[in-house]
Amino acid sequence: MAFTKYIVPALAFATVAFAQSSTSSASSSSTSSSSSSCPSTDSSGIYTIQNQGDADQLQDCSKLDGSVTIAANTAGNIAINGIQEITGNLTCYNSTGLTAITSDQLTTIGQYFHLEEITVLSNLQMNSLSSVNVINFVGLPNLQSLNFDTGVQEATGVRIVNTQLNSLAGIELSSVSAFEVTNNDYLSEINVNNLASVSSYLTLSANAADLEIEFPNLLTAANMTFRNISSLAIDSLANVTGALGCYSNTFKSFSAPNLTLVGNALVFDDNSDLTNISIPMLTNVGGGYQIANNTDLKIIDGFTKLQTVGGALDFSGAFTNVSLPALKDVKGGFNMQSTSTLDCSTFDSDHTSKIIKGTYVCEGTLAKAGTAGSTPTSTSSGSSSSSSSKSGAVSQAEMNMAAVGIFGAVAALFMI
Ligand SMILES: *[C@@H]1O[C@H](CO)[C@@H](O)[C@H](O)[C@H]1NC(C)=O
Ligand SMILES: *[C@@H]1O[C@H](CO)[C@@H](O)[C@H](O)[C@H]1NC(C)=O
Ligand SMILES: *[C@@H]1O[C@H](CO)[C@@H](O)[C@H](O)[C@H]1NC(C)=O
Ligand SMILES: *[C@@H]1O[C@H](CO)[C@@H](O)[C@H](O)[C@H]1NC(C)=O
Ligand SMILES: *[C@@H]1O[C@H](CO)[C@@H](O)[C@H](O)[C@H]1NC(C)=O
Numbered sequence: 001m002a003f004t005k006y007i008v009p010a011l012a013f014a015t016v017a018f019a020q021s022s023t024s025s026a027s028s029s030s031t032s033s034s035s036s037s038c039p040s041t042d043s044s045g046i047y048t049i050q051n052q053g054d055a056d057q058l059q060d061c062s063k064l065d066g067s068v069t070i071a072a073n074t075a076g077n078i079a080i081n082g083i084q085e086i087t088g089n090l091t092c093y094n095s096t097g098l099t100a101i102t103s104d105q106l107t108t109i110g111q112y113f114h115l116e117e118i119t120v121l122s123n124l125q126m127n128s129l130s131s132v133n134v135i136n137f138v139g140l141p142n143l144q145s146l147n148f149d150t151g152v153q154e155a156t157g158v159r160i161v162n163t164q165l166n167s168l169a170g171i172e173l174s175s176v177s178a179f180e181v182t183n184n185d186y187l188s189e190i191n192v193n194n195l196a197s198v199s200s201y202l203t204l205s206a207n208a209a210d211l212e213i214e215f216p217n218l219l220t221a222a223n224m225t226f227r228n229i230s231s232l233a234i235d236s237l238a239n240v241t242g243a244l245g246c247y248s249n250t251f252k253s254f255s256a257p258n259l260t261l262v263g264n265a266l267v268f269d270d271n272s273d274l275t276n277i278s279i280p281m282l283t284n285v286g287g288g289y290q291i292a293n294n295t296d297l298k299i300i301d302g303f304t305k306l307q308t309v310g311g312a313l314d315f316s317g318a319f320t321n322v323s324l325p326a327l328k329d330v331k332g333g334f335n336m337q338s339t340s341t342l343d344c345s346t347f348d349s350d351h352t353s354k355i356i357k358g359t360y361v362c363e364g365t366l367a368k369a370g371t372a373g374s375t376p377t378s379t380s381s382g383s384s385s386s387s388s389s390k391s392g393a394v395s396q397a398e399m400n401m402a403a404v405g406i407f408g409a410v411a412a413l414f415m416i
């Protein structure tokens with residue numbers, strides 16, 4: 001329900017890292033079971049389980065060349081023991097009776113481990129599972145934990161939406177392409193200790209209001225989106241090659257002490273308790289840089305090394321002090337609007353000296369502070385104006401693009 005808000009149906013973005021997975025899926029799904037002690041699959045390469053007897057047929061099959069589907073009408077506990085590898089998918093959709101899926105020896109699922117709308121599933125116990133191409137768990141309202149005793153160490157994609165999980169223990173990746181965790185109301189802790197790189201995107205939104213996130217070894221990520229989060233620890237993060245967006249979080253401070261580069265947009269919108277943004281090593285923002293609707297943010301001085309902004313710089317709010325002492329080049333427009341008194345003199349000079357090249361607006365003591373493209377709304381008493389406003393609307397479009405792009409990619413990768 002609520003999560004659909006974030007899945008913008010912009011399917012234009014091609015599947016990034018999953019392209020390789022679907023290629024290999026095509027090659028393996030056409031063959032049928034290879035080992036003689038494996039049950040045969042249907043013409044689509046699928047072996048269907050409807051009861052425990054069907055699952056028992058996999059007892060002596062070490063590797064099934066094909067996919068396994070647990071039929072929707074299957075009830076109770078299904079133990080898929082003996083089998084070690086499924087080259088294709090392990091799936092179950094729309095089941096109202098399945099309460100447990102367990103497996104003692106399954107280590108590898110070559111393609112998708114896709115469980116969707118299984119209302120009473122409360123036990124997912126996979127003692128040996130360590131490698132899955134894509135985990136896609138959607139609508140598992142009674143699942144409170146992933147009992148993956150060995151821990152899944154390899155996956156290119158992980159998507160967890162609408163579950164009752166309270167932690168992601170069992171997901172122990174060191175790298176991932178796409179990682180989306182959305183609408184899990186009980187999820188109050190995410191610590192993927194070994195995660196070092198995210199090559200496509202990381203999207204965490206609308207989980208428990210008190211969600212605390214730790215990625216203590218994360219070095220590099222492409223696009224990152226954080227929504228509705230209460231604390232975030234990303235101290236090792238060095239590079240974000242795509243966009244970094246923080247929306248509607250409740251953390252008081254954002255700190256990325258080792259982050260040097262954001263390749264695309266950098267956005268802080270609607271973080272009601274945010275008082276401090278500190279990215280002291282950041283030198284370069286490749287796209288637009290937006291700060292908007294952070295009501296408690298009064299001082300913006302955590303960007304002591306920021307030199308280049310490839311798009312527009314667009315700050316609006318109630319801040320009293322903004323300091324960007326290292327600024328050398330703002331390629332897009334510049335919009336700075338505050339309802340508090342604001343000293344624009346350094347930015348006026350930056351504009352004069354062509355450090356700021358595009359449309360320039362800098363004004364304080366406004367009745368309303370607007371984003372780029374909006375005309376500053378003065379108080380009736382009037383205010384000092386050093387603006388030359390016109391269309392900085394490019395910047396808003398760019399910010400919207402960043403958001404749509406990220407969610408569009410999510411949709412394209414997982415909504416099959
Ligand atoms: C495996 O799952 C993927 C993604 O849902 C799907 O595209 C593919 O057709 C499935 N393969 C089989 C054999 O069902
Ligand atoms: C599950 O049920 C929904 C509607 O209840 C349907 O749209 C969807 O196609 C079903 N999924 C599968 C894989 O059967
Ligand atoms: C998350 O934030 C959005 C605004 O970005 C808000 O509409 C939504 O209600 C919040 N969801 C939760 C679960 O807090
Ligand atoms: C930050 O970078 C420095 C220099 O590369 C490194 O020594 C330090 O361990 C990093 N900090 C974290 C928390 O990873
Ligand atoms: C971060 O980007 C810089 C510049 O592109 C590069 O030199 C450095 O190796 C990158 N660091 C990581 C951890 O990817």
Ligand SMILES: *[C@@H]1O[C@H](CO)[C@@H](O)[C@H](O)[C@H]1NC(C)=O
Pocket residue numbers: 253255276277278299302
């Ligand atoms: C903001 O946070 C940084 C790093 O945590 C700290 O060094 C700095 O003093 C803080 N600034 C303000 C104004 O609180």
Ligand SMILES: *[C@@H]1O[C@H](CO)[C@@H](O)[C@H](O)[C@H]1NC(C)=O
Pocket residue numbers: 269270292293371
């Ligand atoms: C800021 O908040 C106002 C009022 O809720 C909303 O209309 C506007 O779209 C928000 N702007 C941004 C950039 O989040």
Ligand SMILES: *[C@@H]1O[C@H](CO)[C@@H](O)[C@H](O)[C@H]1NC(C)=O
Pocket residue numbers: 299320321342343
């Ligand atoms: C904020 O700016 C005012 C003048 O514009 C200055 O007096 C004050 O020292 C500044 N405060 C900080 C924390 O930079």
Ligand SMILES: *[C@@H]1O[C@H](CO)[C@@H](O)[C@H](O)[C@H]1NC(C)=O
Pocket residue numbers: 013016199200201222223242243264401402403404405406409
């Ligand atoms: C990151 O998001 C942008 C849209 O802002 C999109 O164009 C790009 O393909 C994404 N990059 C990756 C690696 O997902």
